[in-house]
Amino acid sequence: MGRWLDGRGELVVHGEKDGERDGFAVPLEIATSYRARTKGLLGRDSVDGALLLSPAGSVHTFRMRFPIDVAYLDRRLRVIAVRTMKPGRLGLPRVRSRHVLEAEAGVMEGWGVRVGVRVEVVVG
Numbered sequence: 001m002g003r004w005l006d007g008r009g010e011l012v013v014h015g016e017k018d019g020e021r022d023g024f025a026v027p028l029e030i031a032t033s034y035r036a037r038t039k040g041l042l043g044r045d046s047v048d049g050a051l052l053l054s055p056a057g058s059v060h061t062f063r064m065r066f067p068i069d070v071a072y073l074d075r076r077l078r079v080i081a082v083r084t085m086k087p088g089r090l091g092l093p094r095v096r097s098r099h100v101l102e103a104e105a106g107v108m109e110g111w112g113v114r115v116g117v118r119v120e121v122v123v124g
Contacts, residue, residue, distance in 0.1 A: 004054060006036045009123040011050050011101070013112045026050055026103075026111060028121065040102065041068065047104055052121060056100040058093035061085045067105035071113050072097040078118045082108060 010025040027049030031037045037053050042063050053059065059070055064087040072081040072094040080096055084105050101113070113119065 004030045004032050004052075004121065004123060006031060006033050007123065009121055011052070012120040012122060014118045014120065015112070024111075025122070028052055030054070030121070030123070047102070050101050050103040052099060052101055054099040057095075057097040058091050059085070059100055059102065060090045061087045062090075064088075069101075069103050069105050069108040069113075071101040071108055071119075073099040073101065073119065076118065077120065079113055079115050082114060 007030050009028045009030055011028040012025055029047070029049070029051045031040060031051060032054050037056060040053060040059070041047055041051060043065075045065055057072075061068060067084060067086045070083045070085055070091060071079050074080050074096045075098045077099065081094055083091065085091060101108075101119070
């Protein structure tokens with residue numbers, strides 16, 4: 001976990017019990033290099049699926065064009081907080097956060113991304 005390269009993959013959201021799949025995969029863009037993490041969603045009008053920033057403990061939405069959902073993940077990819085952020089905001093750093101998921105505002109609830117849920121990153 002956490003040894004990815006910039007690129008694409010899928011995000012799988014697990015249910016309350018580890019190993020239980022919700023039956024869907026979300027397109028995922030992975031940003032692990034300094035350059036990719038710095039750019040993030042800046043300058044875009046939308047995102048197809050989600051963006052994973054790794055490593056990351058906080059985010060901002062300055063110069064963003066749309067509100068986003070932000071999920072903070074610990075080192076085991078368990079969700080420790082989920083927030084919706086409007087453009088022009090600075091998110092609070094999360095002490096245990098090692099990775100951050102970003103997506104268009106409102107979609108994470110439909111995916112079942114909430115505190116305590118574990119996600120999986122599938123590359124290949």
